[in-house]
Amino acid sequence: MSTDYKPGGKAADIIKNITGSGRLPHAFIIEGGGDEAAELAKYLSAFAVCSEQDKPCTHCKNCVNAFAKTHADITYVTPDSSSKSKTLTIDRIRELIKDAYILPNDSDSKVYIFENADSVFSEITQNAFLKLLEEPPKGVYFILLCQSAKGLLPTIISRCSMINLGGEAEINEEAQKAAEEIANGIISLSEYDLLLALRSLADKSLADDILRAVKLILFDAVTVLSGAKASYKPELAKKLSSRFTRKKLLDMIELTDSSKYKLKQNININLLTTQLCGEYRRISWQR
Secondary structure, three states: OOOOOOOOHHHHHHHHHHHOOOOOOOEEEEEOOOHHHHHHHHHHHHHHHOOOOOOOOOOOHHHHHHHOOOOOOEEEEOOOOOOOOOOOOHHHHHHHHHHHOOOOOOOOOEEEEEOOHHHHOOHHHHHHHHHHHHOOOOOEEEEEEEOOHHHOOHHHHOOOEEEEOOOOOOOOHHHHHHHHHHHHHHHOOOHHHHHHHHHHHHOHHHHHHHHHHHHHHHHHHHHHHOOOOOOOOHHHHHHHHHHOOHHHHHHHHHHHHHHHHHHHOOOOHHHHHHHHHHHHHHHHHOO
């Protein structure tokens, strides 16, 4: 692999926003993209371990080894050979947790890359991994590659910066507009504003996309609080991040995710919107 690789297209815009501050969020999910996702993971890992000021420089020893997948501080986490199900075991996760607290060898950072994260993780191992993901040692980064993030727990997703390279269809403009109104309703002090905005979920053909867009907006706000730039709806993300704590935003993301599942169970839409309004408000007001 040439170290001249640079992310292009949609990935280039996302990475420019994420790395514009010179800081890297501690965890990423790269959804879809196939080979492009794998190369993007290398690029991000090189950014993390690069020894030069302009990261990733692509020519220092750390960058060259990162792109060659031979860097001592970059681990591609794979299931044990003894795992018949080809999934990560609890013992493997425990080994990883111990290793994360060992100082890096050749750089100031350590990176763990999980290929096929949506298939190698079970619910049990995701929960075991969660504590490390929530409170990683300084300079430790995680990159999870998956075809669809739906195979990952909401608690895992909510603690990562999301990069979508084509795993899901684009969100249409009508759904995006409805999601923006919901986000503004969350920010508003008026409960009526939020309830009115949530009524857009009555359109079953748009409801899933609307909630997906709401989730992306909330992710953006968490990204801003992490010191990086928002990539989806920057102005809304800025307003949300100035109003709510990281914990509140993460709780809202989980609430939004659970609502997507309820929609698929054909829950009464009036009941769902009322519950959603009440829960968003409860999270907003809690101390």
